[in-house]
Amino acid sequence: MNSIELRKIIGIFLTFGIMSVAQVGWAQQPEVASQTQARDIPAKKVPVPTTLSPELTRVVAEPIPAIPTLKTSDQWRQAQKSLDTARTELTMKLAASTGAKIEEIQIAGVRCHRVTPAEISKGFENRLLVHVHGGAFVLGGGLAGAMEAVLVSNATGCVSLSIDYRMPPDHPFPAALDDVVNVWKELTKSHSAKTMALYGTSAGGGLVLSTIHKLKQGSIPLPAAIFAGTPVSDMTKTGDSYYTNSEICNGLGRYEGFLEDAFRIYAGAQDMHSPLLSPIYGDTAGFPPTLLISGTRDLFLSNTVRMHRKLRESNIPCDLHVYEAQSHADYLKAFDARESKDAMREIREFFDKHLEHQ
Amino acid sequence: MNSIELRKIIGIFLTFGIMSVAQVGWAQQPEVASQTQARDIPAKKVPVPTTLSPELTRVVAEPIPAIPTLKTSDQWRQAQKSLDTARTELTMKLAASTGAKIEEIQIAGVRCHRVTPAEISKGFENRLLVHVHGGAFVLGGGLAGAMEAVLVSNATGCVSLSIDYRMPPDHPFPAALDDVVNVWKELTKSHSAKTMALYGTSAGGGLVLSTIHKLKQGSIPLPAAIFAGTPVSDMTKTGDSYYTNSEICNGLGRYEGFLEDAFRIYAGAQDMHSPLLSPIYGDTAGFPPTLLISGTRDLFLSNTVRMHRKLRESNIPCDLHVYEAQSHADYLKAFDARESKDAMREIREFFDKHLEHQ
Secondary structure, three states: OOHHHHHHHHHHHHHOOOOOHHHHOOOOOOOOOOOOOOEEEOOEEEOOOOOOOHHHHHHHOOOOOOOOOOOOHHHHHHHHHHHHHHHHHHHHHHHHHHOOEEEEEEEOOEEEEEEEOOOOOOOOOOOEEEEEOOOOOOOOOHHHHHHHHHHHHHHHOOOEEEEOOOOOOOOOOOHHHHHHHHHHHHHHHHOOHHHEEEEEEOHHHHHHHHHHHHHHHOOOOOOOEEEEEOOOOOOOOOOOHHHHOOOOOOOOOOOOOHHHHHHHHHHOOOOOOOOOOOHHHOOOOOOOOEEEEEEOOOOOHHHHHHHHHHHHHOOOOEEEEEEOOOOOOHHHHOOOOHHHHHHHHHHHHHHHHHOOOO | OOHHHHHHHHHHHHHOOOOOHHHHOOOOOOOOOOOOOOEEEOOEEEOOOOOOOHHHHHHHOOOOOOOOOOOOHHHHHHHHHHHHHHHHHHHHHHHHHHOOEEEEEEEOOEEEEEEEOOOOOOOOOOOEEEEEOOOOOOOOOHHHHHHHHHHHHHHHOOOEEEEOOOOOOOOOOOHHHHHHHHHHHHHHHHOOHHHEEEEEEOHHHHHHHHHHHHHHHOOOOOOOEEEEEOOOOOOOOOOOHHHHOOOOOOOOOOOOOHHHHHHHHHHOOOOOOOOOOOHHHOOOOOOOOEEEEEEOOOOOHHHHHHHHHHHHHOOOOEEEEEEOOOOOOHHHHOOOOHHHHHHHHHHHHHHHHHOOOO
């Protein structure tokens, strides 16, 4: 075996993580790429795994949808308005089919939807789950945003209060965050924070995390636990999966275009590195116990796992669940799948473990 | 806004997980791909994230190494032999620089390496961490395999016993598993299983999980906790990340070639769906508390998260940690990086939580 063959074998051996040549000074590493140089990944074919439930299979098999460009305020408003009827119908159908009750109420001047499941679980009678909906900070207004709250209330047997926060184009940052914080503050007057959770997915997960930063600043009581599903923890294109899962995640497709535009219209003039927009950049000391969910194909996989590491480094009890082949928030899309029921079980167990009964 | 534009918007809205059109019967989903049809992912450029430590950056920036073809038994033997001196030197250097002591001992007729760190941590005096090395079931024999044991013993302040199990081409399955099980059985005669952990990475992680199946079959006491780092939980090309992270993971590169060949020479005539080869296919009821580690670029990300889900479905306390931009077992390659020290801290805390003191 000559030296070139030996070097090849050593290369392989390195791949199994047994040694780090450069770090023990044993030999020079050949051809180390520049750290700023992007690596070329060839085109590939990715099948739907055979291990998924039929319901999830259908969602994973979907192609990336055509993503239109929405630039002007009128285009954003028209898109939001066009969806109202359909979205409301969906949430209402889900509520009707499960026997959940939805009431519109005002708290601290903010419209909210109170979701009461058909059955309240033992131990959850005096707990309250406060919900912050997703939709890239621009979609999910009205009853559409309450859909996740219906799912989580049904799964936990606990009342949810879903906050219908203000959104762009009329109300950019910090309107949404102010609404969530003001509702939370109002609720703490009548409820012990130790009996309440705060939760949401995507933009909702990002808002939950930013809300904790804001509550900490104001020395306002924190929730007993939070669930941040595949959260927008970093609006800037920094996380690895913004690249590795680009064109693989059929939930979001890619950072460029609709998603980036939505982040920009929400952030306005504010630097996206603000912890109130990208909570990964804040101090996570003292955060509540946190549940995080993502999928192997999720464009926000890095948003999720980076937040997990940051919280663990602050010694926060923090559970991470990553679902096979799921793109962004597939547990809400394929909500009848056994994988989604499993996610809802994790949410229920997590809240049951960390929330006081009162 | 016409109906085509509306459908586009609805597509987007779906991407934010607010609704599942097909499942509420609201409308037919257009153009659902066949579930067996592979999706085409275009070529892309993937940069090294700017958030990593310098040590990890160097490892993540490495190109995928050239991977030679080893087919005959003589080629495998030559490759194994060629690496012995270099690998031994690496483990010895790491031990010497950290003051760890390595002794060769025989247990149940199997060669093992007993690793004693320079300092034993309070509470870890009477605990024992039993190590199963990685290397695709074909590499890592002799002192090379003890490298991870030196790292973990140093990080925990606890003695490791690293099992130098038999390997192909002379000793295919079930030789390695038999060796691990026999060493474990012998150890339980002198140590309470409640004070012992079993751990390993890659093939080592797979062997740890298969060992639990085997111990359960024999009603042999189980370890108090296990750590399976990016384990071979499925030797068949079933997991999603075998595809999505192919050519992205610079630790393993791809399933085809060296990795598949190594699995085949180890499995021999045995069906790879056996839980003793691919532990994902076994019953995980009653498994010990389990720690799992992977990375967003890991070819074994799905091997790891599928095992996590399976264990959670069996109600096993099971912690998952996924590191930003890491490929397969980078925590062993970039062992000086802060990210790797963080992983070692998680391992230490997990064992400290679950192992009795005696």
